[in-house]
Amino acid sequence: MAVRMDGGTVAAGIRRNLASRVERLGVRGVHPGLGTILVGDDPGSVRYVAGKHADCAEVGIRSIRRDLPADADAGLVADAVRELNADPACTGFIVQLPLPRGVDSAAILDLIDPAKDADGMHPYNLGQLVLHVGGGITTPQPCTPRGVLRLLDHYGIDLSGREVCVLGRGITIGRTIGLLLSGRGVDATVTQCHTGTRDIPGHIRRADVVVAAVGKAGFVRPEDVREGAVLVDVGVSRVYDEAAGRYRVKGDIDPACHERSSAYSPNPGGVGPMTRAMLLENVVEMAERSAGLRP
16 A cells, blocks of 8 residues: 655654754754745735744744735845845745746845755755765755655655656756755666656656656656656646635646555645745754854
8 A cells, every 4th residue: 555655744743853953042042033035915925935934933933024015126126135134133034936027036046145045046055966966065955855855764765776757847846856866875866857858658657756846737647657656746736626616736646646656745735844844944954053053
């Protein structure tokens, strides 16, 4: 019977551990703070940011919010970034994407102090992943790929020598998870598929592990999955449910695939909670570095 890799349960354990670490930091007079910059009132973004601050309250991390109007221009967003860069109460922060049309997201992210990059997506921090093949990274790591590896590790899934098929080449996970998977100590063999890949189903069928991050509901079908494969569902789509009369979140992997797998992450409830937990872990690690508790 396939193992359901419950990200919510694993993330709850991580938050308990982080709460203890935050308490120890407080004794030393160090108080981690997570900042968020939210532009506009997109319902999904608003809920996501609210969830991050709820997690902060649970762990004991200070919340620092910068909410900007939907018509904020690049200059106003850049000013908010510079403000959090200079704020000593802010250990790390994120700029919630997407930004309004006409605001260059890459240029805004480039303004973030790499040492305060809670998402691990600054060009400098991504470069550290490329350089440190053997591990020993002391900079923030991308939250979603890190969360995927922590989830697999929790369930005792050894990736060494395994064939991993990554579907998608987005910066959030598709292009970054390969760097973590192929690093020494993990040692998976990674194939990355995208819109230009020929015979994607064939690549999926050969894989021991499938990481799906294309944002197309039900993209991975049961006939494309080898018996006993591990399925990690990262993609999120909002699909209208006619019977219920509302939208539902659907993953990239058809749930009918689960019975063919040895382990799978549900969606929702799998990788999503792990991503949020890794954001908090990045912030706590930043604070621990400032206190001299880690390299």
